[in-house]
Amino acid sequence: MTRLLKEIPQNDPLNTEKLKSLIDQAIYENKERPGAVMLVLNEVQSKIGHVSPCMQAYIANNLKVPLGQVHGVVTFYSFFKTKPRGKHTIKFCLGTACYVAGAPQLVEKAKQMLNTELGDTTPDGQITLEECRCVGACSQAPVVVVNEDVQGRLRPNKFPQVLKKVQS
Numbered sequence: 001m002t003r004l005l006k007e008i009p010q011n012d013p014l015n016t017e018k019l020k021s022l023i024d025q026a027i028y029e030n031k032e033r034p035g036a037v038m039l040v041l042n043e044v045q046s047k048i049g050h051v052s053p054c055m056q057a058y059i060a061n062n063l064k065v066p067l068g069q070v071h072g073v074v075t076f077y078s079f080f081k082t083k084p085r086g087k088h089t090i091k092f093c094l095g096t097a098c099y100v101a102g103a104p105q106l107v108e109k110a111k112q113m114l115n116t117e118l119g120d121t122t123p124d125g126q127i128t129l130e131e132c133r134c135v136g137a138c139s140q141a142p143v144v145v146v147n148e149d150v151q152g153r154l155r156p157n158k159f160p161q162v163l164k165k166v167q168s
Contacts, residue, residue, distance in 0.1 A: 005054060005057050005058060005061070007054075008054045009052075009054070012052050012054050012055070013048050013052065013055060014052075014054055014055060014058055019048055022044070022047045022048060023044055023048070023055060023058065023059065024062075026039075026040045026043040026044050026047070027040055027059060027062045027063060029043075030043070031062070031063055036063055036065075037059070037063060037065060037069060037070055037073055038073060040059055040063065041059070041070070041073055041074060041080060044059070045079070045080055045081070049081070049084060049085055050080075050081040050082060050083055050084050050085065051074055051080055051081070051082060052082060052083070053071075053082060056070045056071055056074060056082075057070075083120075083121065084121065084125070085121060085128045086121040086122060086125055086126050086127045086128035087125065087126050087127070088126060088127045088128070088146070088147055088166050089127070089128045089130060089145075089146075089147060090110060090127060090128070090129055090130070090144060090145070090146050090162075090166065091130045091131065091132045091135075091144065091145040091146075092106055092107050092110070092118070092129070092130070092131050092132070092142075092144055093131075093132055093133070093134060093135050093137075093141070093142065093143040093144070093145070094107075094131045094132070094133065095133050095134030095135070095138065096134075097134075097138035097141040097142075098134075098138070098141040098142040098143050099142075100141070101141035101142040102142045102155065102156070103141075103142040103143075105156045106142055106144060106154060106155075106156055106159060107129075107131070108156075109156040109159045110129055110159060110163075111129070113159070113160065113163060114127060114129065114163075116129060117129070118130065118131050119131075126166075126167070127166060127167075132145065135150060137150055137152055139152075140152025140153055141153070142154055144159075144162065146162060146165075146166055147166075
């Protein structure tokens with residue numbers, strides 16, 4: 001844990017006084033409450049948008065719990081993110097119906113066009129590509145969720161139009 005806190009990347013929220021104070025406030029307000037780890041992580045995720053490995057170590061240290069406990073919560077629940085997300089999110093449903101209907105080809109097209117991988121954000125910080133499991137729109141397969149907008153029956157040759165709308 002100490003090693004993680006000695007090697008804090010320049011762009012980590014712990015290096016920004018305003019963001020670090022948000023983390024400190026979440027710890028201070030919740031440290032004595034039952035379920036403090038989950039409460040602090042939820043608040044930090046909500047206010048900062050992610051919980052980096054260094055932030056996890058900092059939270060564990062200040063709550064006086066093992067780093068493994070904090071990391072376990074972050075990795076168990078899919079809504080916690082360990083890296084900053086883009087301004088926009090494009091999620092590719094990889095449930096069975098979407099997978100069979102061509103979702104992998106959509107993923108490849110997106111990776112090619114944006115020069116990034118699933119789970120990563122474009123260098124300009126604008127778009128994060130993610131995978132998800134069934135979104136409940138199987139009759140519309142393959143489905144892509146752009147921000148909160150579900151788009152179905154999407155084909156790779158139509159993906160540039162989707163991307164253009166997101167980027168404008």
